[in-house]
Amino acid sequence: MSVSSGRKITQILGAELDKLVTLPLIWLTLIGTFILNLVLAAAFTSAGLQGAAGTQSILNIGLASMGYLQAGFIILGILATCSEYTGGQIRTTLTTIPWRGFQLSMKHLALAIITIPVAFIIVASGVLYALIMMRDTAVGFEIDTMIKTLVGATGYLTLTTLLSAAIGALLRRTTPALVILLGYYFVVSPLTRDFQPKYFPDTAGSYMYMPPSSDEINVLTPMQGTGILMLWTLIFITAAIVFYRKRDA
Amino acid sequence: MRAFNAELSKLFSLPGIWLAFLIGAFAPAVFTALDSIAEKEEIIAGVSTRLSEVGYIGLSFGVQGVIILGVLAVSSEYLTESSESGGGQQITTSLTVVPSRLHFLLAKAGAVTVISILLCIVAIMTTVSATHLILGEYAPAFEWSRLIGAVCYWTFTALLAFGITVLTKNGIIPLAVLMINSSVVSFSVLLSKITKLAFYLPDRAGLDMFMFTSDKFHTPSTGGLVMFAWVAVFFIVAAIVFHRRDVAS
Amino acid sequence: MLTINNLVKHRGTQEILSGISFKARPGRVTGFLGPNGAGKSSTLRILLGLDRATSGSALINGKRFAELHHPLATIGAALDGFGAHRMRTGRAHLRWIARAAGLSRSRVEEVLEIVGLTNAAGKRFGNYSLGMGRRLGMAAALLGDPKILVLDEPVNGLDPQGIRWIRTFLRERAASGNTVLLSSHLMGELAETVDDVVIINRGKIVADGTLEEVIGNHSTLEEAFFALTSENAGDVI
Numbered sequence: 001m002s003v004s005s006g007r008k009i010t011q012i013l014g015a016e017l018d019k020l021v022t023l024p025l026i027w028l029t030l031i032g033t034f035i036l037n038l039v040l041a042a043a044f045t046s047a048g049l050q051g052a053a054g055t056q057s058i059l060n061i062g063l064a065s066m067g068y069l070q071a072g073f074i075i076l077g078i079l080a081t082c083s084e085y086t087g088g089q090i091r092t093t094l095t096t097i098p099w100r101g102f103q104l105s106m107k108h109l110a111l112a113i114i115t116i117p118v119a120f121i122i123v124a125s126g127v128l129y130a131l132i133m134m135r136d137t138a139v140g141f142e143i144d145t146m147i148k149t150l151v152g153a154t155g156y157l158t159l160t161t162l163l164s165a166a167i168g169a170l171l172r173r174t175t176p177a178l179v180i181l182l183g184y185y186f187v188v189s190p191l192t193r194d195f196q197p198k199y200f201p202d203t204a205g206s207y208m209y210m211p212p213s214s215d216e217i218n219v220l221t222p223m224q225g226t227g228i229l230m231l232w233t234l235i236f237i238t239a240a241i242v243f244y245r246k247r248d249a
Numbered sequence: 250m251r252a253f254n255a256e257l258s259k260l261f262s263l264p265g266i267w268l269a270f271l272i273g274a275f276a277p278a279v280f281t282a283l284d285s286i287a288e289k290e291e292i293i294a295g296v297s298t299r300l301s302e303v304g305y306i307g308l309s310f311g312v313q314g315v316i317i318l319g320v321l322a323v324s325s326e327y328l329t330e331s332s333e334s335g336g337g338q339q340i341t342t343s344l345t346v347v348p349s350r351l352h353f354l355l356a357k358a359g360a361v362t363v364i365s366i367l368l369c370i371v372a373i374m375t376t377v378s379a380t381h382l383i384l385g386e387y388a389p390a391f392e393w394s395r396l397i398g399a400v401c402y403w404t405f406t407a408l409l410a411f412g413i414t415v416l417t418k419n420g421i422i423p424l425a426v427l428m429i430n431s432s433v434v435s436f437s438v439l440l441s442k443i444t445k446l447a448f449y450l451p452d453r454a455g456l457d458m459f460m461f462t463s464d465k466f467h468t469p470s471t472g473g474l475v476m477f478a479w480v481a482v483f484f485i486v487a488a489i490v491f492h493r494r495d496v497a498s
Numbered sequence: 499m500l501t502i503n504n505l506v507k508h509r510g511t512q513e514i515l516s517g518i519s520f521k522a523r524p525g526r527v528t529g530f531l532g533p534n535g536a537g538k539s540s541t542l543r544i545l546l547g548l549d550r551a552t553s554g555s556a557l558i559n560g561k562r563f564a565e566l567h568h569p570l571a572t573i574g575a576a577l578d579g580f581g582a583h584r585m586r587t588g589r590a591h592l593r594w595i596a597r598a599a600g601l602s603r604s605r606v607e608e609v610l611e612i613v614g615l616t617n618a619a620g621k622r623f624g625n626y627s628l629g630m631g632r633r634l635g636m637a638a639a640l641l642g643d644p645k646i647l648v649l650d651e652p653v654n655g656l657d658p659q660g661i662r663w664i665r666t667f668l669r670e671r672a673a674s675g676n677t678v679l680l681s682s683h684l685m686g687e688l689a690e691t692v693d694d695v696v697i698i699n700r701g702k703i704v705a706d707g708t709l710e711e712v713i714g715n716h717s718t719l720e721e722a723f724f725a726l727t728s729e730n731a732g733d734v735i
Contacts, residue, residue, distance in 0.1 A: 007600065015598030022590035023583065026420075032422075040439070047442050067434050071425055079421075083583055086328075087623065091548055091593075092581035092638060095573075096598045098547045098564040174263050175324070178424055179317055183272070186432040187310055191280060248549035 009106070012097055016110035025079055034122050035071025040065035041126040046131045058134055059149055062127030063209060066153060069122065070202075070229075073115065073157045074181045077164025080111045081240075082174040090249050101241045105167060108162050108237055119157035124150055152208035152222050158228045163201060166236035170243055204228035252347045252356035254498075256322075259343075259359055265321050273314020273368040278375035285383040294388050295324035303389055304380050305391045305459055307400045309371050309431070312406050316427045319410030322361050324420030350492050358411060358484070365407040369400045398469050399459030405455055406431070412483030415491050422437045451479035499524055500646065500679055505554035506707065507540055507701075514540045516701045517554065522679040522694070524645070529692035529709075530681040533727055537701045538681045539578055542650055546575050558646065570599035570642030576635035578650040584624030588615055589636050591623060592641060599642050609637040611706045614663075628655030636664075647671060649680040653687055665691050685720040695719070699727045 020026055044064040084090045097103040127150065164181055171177045189202050198204055198220060207225030220228070260266055281304050285292075288303065326340040335368055348351040380388045406427070413423040430436050430452055440447035447453060448466040457465055457472030467475065500522040507515040515537045522528040534539050543549040543643045545556040547563035558573050566572050584592045592606045610616045613633040626634065632655050638713065639647060647668070653661045668678050668691055677712065682688045688695075695712040697705040704726045709719065716722040 011600045014600055015594045018590070018594035018597050019586075022586050022594065025419075034501050040436075043439055043443055047439070068429065068436070071429055075421060075425055086583050086585075088577075088579040088581045089548075089583045090581075091543075091577055092595065094548055095563075095575050095577075096570055096595050097385070098566065098569055100564075161614050173265075174328075175317075175321065175420055175424070176268060178421060179268060179272075179313075182425060182428045183313065186429050186434060187276075187313060190433045191310070192283065235652070246550075248543070 008247060012103060012106045013110055015097070016103075016107045017113065019083075020080060020110055020114055023079070023083055025083070026076065027029040028097045029072055029075050029079060030118055033069065033076075034125070036072065037065050037069050037122050037126050038129060040068055041129040042133075045130050048130075049134065058129060058130045059146060061134065062130035063123070063153060065126055066123075066156075066206075066209065069126075070157060070160050070185060072122075073119065073161040074164040074185065075178065076115065077111065077161040077166075078174055078177045078181065079105065080161075081165045081168035082172065082177060085172050089156065094249050099112065104241050104244050105237075108165060111165055112158055115158045115161045116154060119161075120154040122151065123153045123157070148222070149209050152226075155226060156205045156208045156229065159205060159226075159233045160201070161232045163229075163236055166233065166240040169240040170236070199228055199230050201232040204232075250320065252352055255346065256356045256360035257363070259325075260318075260322055262410065263321055263325050265325070266318065269313075269314045269317035270319065270368065271298050272317065273311055274371045275375060276314065277307035277311030277372045278379040279307075281376045282379045282383055285380055289384060289387075292384060302460065304376050305386070305395065305399065307376050307379075308369075308372060309456060311376075311461055312403055312431050313428055314372075315368060315403050315407035316410045316424065316431065318364060318368070319361055319407040320414045320420045320424045320427070322357055322411055323414035324418070327418045328420065329339075339447050351488060354415070354488055354491055358408060360413050361407050362404055365404045366400055369403040372403075373399065394469065395459040395461075398473065401473055402455045402458050402476070405451070405473075405480045408480045409451055409483055410488040412480065415487035416483075449475055451476045454479075499559055499677060500506075500528075500648075501555075501557045501560070502541065502545070503555045503557070505541065505544060505556055506552045507524060507537075507549070508552045514701055515544075515551075518698060518701070518703045519554075520696045520703060520706050522646075522677050524677045525672055525675050526693040527668050527678040527680065527691055528694040528696060529688045530679055530696050530698070531575060531683075531688065531723060532681075532698035534683075536698045536727075538698060541698070542575070542648055542679075542681065545648065546573075546577070565589065568599065568642070570595070570601070570644065572642075572644055573646040573648060574639030574642060574644040575648040576632070576639040576650065576652060576664040577648075578654075580623070580626075580631045580635055581638070582623045582631070582634060585622060587620055587622055587654060588626070588630075588637075592619075592637055595638055595641055597706060601641060605641060609640045612640060613637045629657055629660060632656055633660070645675075646677040647679070649678070651682055652680055653682065653684060661687065685718070685723055689719040697726050 018171060041064075044061050048061045084093055093103065094100065127146070164177070167181060168174070168177045171180070185202055189200065193203070204220060204225045205228075207220040208222050208229065250296075284304060292303070307387060326343060343353060344350065347356065371390075377391055410423055410427050413427070414420060417423055435452065437447050437450040437453045440450070441453060445466075454467055454472045454475035457467040458469045458476070502518060502520050504517050504519050505515050506513070506517050518537070518541065519729075530538055530541070540549065541556070543640065544551045545558070545563065555562065563573070565567065582588075589606065589610065592609065593603060596603065596606050607616070608613050610619050613636050615630065615633050615637060618630055623631070623634070632652065636649070636652065639649065649668075652664050656664065665687070668680065672693070679694070689709065692709055694708055696703060697712065706721070713719055713722045716725060
């Protein structure tokens with residue numbers, strides 16, 4: 001690694017950002033996720049209104065779609081890294097930026113830069129919708145709880161995106177990466193929730209935005225949840241970088 | 250017939266297909282085993298309310314395997330992710346070998362159908378053995394009519410995945426939507442809480458062929474018919490679109 | 499100056515390259531020839547840091563590719579295949595490369611002009627023809643105005659004007675003191691372009707010298723090529 005200047009960092013980061021924003025699939029995914037989230041928020045809100053009115057908090061209903069929402073961000077992460085392997089673009093990338101570990105780290109950073117604002121907007125829009133629709137019936141809430149929850153949800157989605165990107169980089173193929181991640185997040189994990197410890201990425205991460213409930217024992221604090229999910233993400237990114245450096249492109 | 254054989258050999262030579270086989274053949278048995286272990290005491294005590302679901306619940310989730318099959322059968326024609334291939338699409342070759350597009354589509358759908366049926370039979374065998382292994386004499390009897398319902402559900406789902414992927418040409422969207430929808434956090438379950446119309450969605454209707462749960466809406470045969478109607482509609486639309494569009498676009 | 503020194507590459511149990519050495523010198527166009535699967539692409543991939551050598555080295559001005567400070571300004575490469583994502587436009591593809599190397603956007607327009615793609619730059623790469631794809635690859639290689647060019651099958655898929663353009667373009671580059679290494683199967687085309695020839699067969703160098711030296715007593719480069727490569731095949735069997 002013969003890179004020291006900050007100028008090079010901004011150049012490569014800029015290139016990675018360019019790559020992400022010029023990929024139409026990324027935009028389609030983000031727009032699709034945004035629309036889907038509003039539809040789901042509408043569905044949950046209307047289910048909430050039909051149900052015991054006034055007893056549910058707006059935050060709970062606004063965030064009920066998180067379970068689905070993460071699918072969009074998983075796809076985003078996978079697309080970001082697996083798109084390198086479409087049409088052999090990886091060769092251009094590596095002949096332009098031969099410092100592999102550096103390049104992959106910058107890609108994750110670029111992805112985080114795009115994901116954070118988008119995730120926040122999407123999450124906030126869902127909560128806002130619930131807020132507008134239910135302002136008459138729902139119980140009140142505190143503004144700082146809401147901000148904390150929104151930040152937690154944004155963090156959760158961003159870390160999940162980075163985790164998916166790392167797994168995409170490890171597997172290099174969109175379909176297996178998608179099957180494994182969706183299979184884990186949507187099938188295996190919900191079905192084995194009673195058996196598994198709280199330290200898996202999705203369960204631990206969910207404490208970042210879930211309102212603390214008193215009926216569960218051994219719950220994690222939002223900070224602990226963040227730490228564990230961050231650790232998982234870093235482990236996978238490190239593994240991805242190690243393999244990326246070792247193997248033939 | 251030759252086109253059909255060609256499609257079979259194309260499918261078997263896809264690396265991703267083995268993931269589909271693995272999930273389709275063994276995931277139901279694993280879920281069933283976990284479920285049986287969790288329920289074992291209640292079942293032996295004779296107080297389980299879910300005895301009629303044991304085994305079938307595994308089959309309803311194992312449908313993921315044939316979703317992958319249906320999607321890959323089509324998306325592999327369009328997508329190349331090898332670093333050596335310069336964006337070549339197999340579909341061009343396929344359509345010069347089998348010039349009639351309808352024949353091509355029928356042959357492919359035929360291959361998907363046959364593999365789905367075989368895969369479901371294997372899944373049923375592994376699932377039934379798993380319940381017998383764990384529950385012994387308490388294992389519920391499996392009725393033929395329900396098992397046939399499960400086979401139909403798998404086949405229809407595979408064909409649905411197939412039809413949708415012909416329309417999108419890209420495997421990511423159908424894979425994500427269908428995989429999530431056949432999981433515990435299914436969209437259609439959510440929608441069915443809001444409107445009764447959701448029971449006419451393909452997966453809700455199809456599940457009634459073999460899942461005798463409390464929120465059952467259709468009889469097995471009407472459920473099957475509703476799902477078949479969806480499959481037919483998607484297939485006809487897919488055939489028309491496929492017939493009209495330029496291959497390269 | 500490109501220096502390939504005793505390069506060995508194993509893939510699984512197969513030996514792709516068994517100790518090859520040659521040089522590509524400044525001011526000359528070096529042709530790198532060999533049948534399909536002889537190890538041309540593997541050599542170029544190792545040179546560009548895409549694959550790892552089992553042993554030996556491939557150096558660019560005495561350095562490994564990953565040690566270069568400005569890879570794009572040192573060596574430009576257009577490998578077989580396209581190296582671009584189908585869904586991106588040609589211009590967007592060049593722009594991210596330029597961004598990574600700290601080059602200006604006007605340079606992107608310049609290279610598009612050089613390879614004659616200005617009108618097609620807004621189209622998605624997936625809709626490009628083979629020849630247009632090759633031109634985009636050339637544009638990417640030229641972006642940093644490098645002293646060394648490595649081109650794998652540059653004339654493949656080009657129309658007659660394109661082939662002539664490549665030929666004169668490469669001659670000009672070499673005449674102004676640059677290093678050019680190109681691989682090709684087209685003997686007639688190559689014989690009109692190159693100064694030096696390296697022939698590889700089954701992972702071994704079977705000939706290395708100036709065009710005249712390699713042709714030797716044979717009537718054409720093509721004759722020499724077949725004599726050298728089939729001779730070698732006879733040895734192995």
